[in-house]
Amino acid sequence: MTATITLNDHPDGTDYRIVVKHGGPDAPARHEKLGFAEGWGTVTGRLAALTESTAPR
Numbered sequence: 001m002t003a004t005i006t007l008n009d010h011p012d013g014t015d016y017r018i019v020v021k022h023g024g025p026d027a028p029a030r031h032e033k034l035g036f037a038e039g040w041g042t043v044t045g046r047l048a049a050l051t052e053s054t055a056p057r
Helices: 027-033 036-054
Strands: 002-010 013-021
Touching: 002 036, 013 036, 027 036
Parallel strands: none
Antiparallel strands: 002 013
């Protein structure tokens, strides 16, 4: 699995985009069972909070 995370400034905080490429057709279902979706939500929230807290004001 490869993930590309892009963070950009946004008037309301941080705009983010995550693109995930799986290694094969069965990988998405396997990753879902392992909890990757929930984990990505946690990571995304933490990255956004970090970015917003360190952004110049």
